Structure formats: structure tokens, C-alpha cells
Amino acid sequence: MRVSIIIPVFNKASYIKETLESALGQTYSNIEIILVNDGSTDGSFEILKAYVEKFPDRVLLIDQENQGVSTATNIGIQAAKGEYIQFLDADDLISPDKIEKQIQLLSGISIKTIATCEWVNFKNDIQGNTNVPYGVFRDFDSGLNLLLRFWNEQEMMQPAAYLTHRSLIDKAGPWDESLTINQDGEFFTRVLVNAEQVLYEAQGKVYYRSPGESNVSQQKSERAMKSLLESYRCYEKEVLKIEDSERVRIALKKVYQKFVYDVYPQYPDLIKKAESLMDSLGVREKTYTGGPKFQQLSKILGFKNALRVKRCLG
Incomplete structure (x- = not known):
């Protein structure tokens, strides 16, 4: 072969x-x-x-x-x-x-x-x-x-x-x-x-x-983040054709949640769009993303408040 x-x-x-x-x-x-x-x-x-x-x-x-x-x-x-x-x-x-x-x-x-x-x-x-x-x-x-x-x-x-x-x-x-x-x-x-x-x-x-620093910085532009979110929408479209289940929707919710975690506080319009996509999945179960410390903070303060604390700490 x-x-x-x-x-x-x-x-x-x-x-x-x-x-x-x-x-x-x-x-x-x-x-x-x-x-x-x-x-x-x-x-x-x-x-x-x-x-x-x-x-x-x-x-x-x-x-x-x-x-x-x-x-x-x-x-x-x-x-x-x-x-x-x-x-x-x-x-x-x-x-x-x-x-x-x-x-x-x-x-x-x-x-x-x-x-x-x-x-x-x-x-x-x-x-x-x-x-x-x-x-x-x-x-x-x-x-x-x-x-x-x-x-x-x-x-x-x-x-x-x-x-x-x-x-x-x-x-x-x-x-x-x-x-x-x-x-x-x-x-x-x-x-x-x-x-x-x-x-x-x-x-x-x-x-x-x-990758070098120039590659990393280029990947954080608004154009790149818009494209990244679009790639995640493609995930959702493809995988739900194969299996539309609670476990799949929970995993997809985590994808959009991680996008918000990575982008916040930049590009508020993209964050709003990601949150809308997350809500449209209809998952009631709370999901957590980020490192172990951030996840623990999210459980105590809630995801958005934990993001604000993360931003302040910097």
C-alpha cells in the first residue's frame, strides 16, 4: 500500500x-x-x-x-x-x-x-x-x-x-x-x-x-477568533448529524465555553455569539473549563465572575 x-x-x-x-x-x-x-x-x-x-x-x-x-x-x-x-x-x-x-x-x-x-x-x-x-x-x-x-x-x-x-x-x-x-x-x-x-x-x-511568538500573536486577532468560532460551529453541524445526544451537546457546550474563556474580555460581539450558540444547545447541566483552579473558582463564583477575577489578577 x-x-x-x-x-x-x-x-x-x-x-x-x-x-x-x-x-x-x-x-x-x-x-x-x-x-x-x-x-x-x-x-x-x-x-x-x-x-x-x-x-x-x-x-x-x-x-x-x-x-x-x-x-x-x-x-x-x-x-x-x-x-x-x-x-x-x-x-x-x-x-x-x-x-x-x-x-x-x-x-x-x-x-x-x-x-x-x-x-x-x-x-x-x-x-x-x-x-x-x-x-x-x-x-x-x-x-x-x-x-x-x-x-x-x-x-x-x-x-x-x-x-x-x-x-x-x-x-x-x-x-x-x-x-x-x-x-x-x-x-x-x-x-x-x-x-x-x-x-x-x-x-x-x-x-x-x-510555534514562534509571531504565529501565536497572529492567531489572537479578531479575524482569527471569528474564524475559530466558525470552525466550532462546523463541529456542531457535523457531529449532530451522527449523534444528537446529551453527551454530545455537553461536549459542544464546553467547546463554546472554552472559546469564551480564551477570548474574554476581547471581542465582546464574538463572546455574545458564542454564548448564544452555547444556550441554543439546550444543555442545563453546568459545565466547567480552564485549569483546575479556575474551574474551582467557577463553581464558587460562577463562570462569568470567575472570568472577571481572572482578568483582574491578570
């Missing part, structure tokens, strides 16, 4: 060589690497061309004007010929056995099964990586149950940790090119609602490079 590794690239000249070496260094040999240069201006394109010349049978390069990561990813999917899809950011790394171990795990079982593995944080050297204390690093008997774990416990899966059959990718549809943030979370919600099970492979690993 061929695996297509899709790597969108925009101005990652400092990191792309290391990322490509991790992709080319896979112990699983039946791979193709789809590089989509998204209008880079920092010399990334020249690096990518050199790899195509060196590995013409394994690396395909598509060059386009800058259109954003979702468009670049969609173009990569269209060009991919593999039965399985591996997404990889241009500054992240995967361990040499990642794909091989996951293919072994998925061999002989339903194509509606997704494989995951552990992902860890690093800055410059993967030897100095830090583990993420999440409960997602295990099997789930449905993709929906993994989504509920994300939303109830404020956890996530780094997209490169998945290995997904092409049929699930196609059924989910393209990445949403209108979103400017959380495109991966919204896309994999559509993938996971159709997954029969999620299997955790304990040996492979993804190394997620911690």
Missing part, C-alpha cells in the same frame, strides 16, 4: 530540509512525498527543487502562488496517489518507523479505521522534546469518542499523528479554505465522525515544533 506524505510549504527554508529528511528516512519504502510550495519567498522553493532532482521517483513538487495552507493541502490531496494519507507540516518531524508501524497496525482491518501515535513538543532539538500529558494516546472505539475526549478535556491530536485511508479523506471533503485558524481541527472532525475506530500505535512518534 502506498502512503502519500503531503507537505504544504510556505517560507520554511530554515526547517524544510530536516522535515524532508524525516519523511525520506521512513523505514516504510512505499511512499511518495507531495510538496506544495505556497508562494514561498525565502528560498524554500530552491531547496524543494533540489530534493526533486535528487529523488525524482519519490518526490513531486507543485508550485503555486500563495493561497494559504488549506488550498495547498487540497492541491496535495488531489495529486496524491496513495491509499493512505500522511499530513506533515513543513517544520515538524516524524520518527523513522512512524508510517511502517501504523501500516502494520492497520493491515487487514477496516479502511474506516484511523491510526494515531504519540506527539511531543520540541523547539530546536528533538532530543529535548517534552511529552504532552493527554489521554488521547490510546484506542477509541469510534472517531466520535475521540472527538468527545478532545472537547471534554481540552485536548487535541497533532494532525501528523494520524494515518488515514484515502476513502475517509475523500468522504470528509476538502479542507475549508475560508478558515484562517483551526483548519486541521475542523477537517479532522469531518474525518473522525466517519471513522469506525481509532487505534493507537505506541512506538511511532511525531515531533511538533513549538
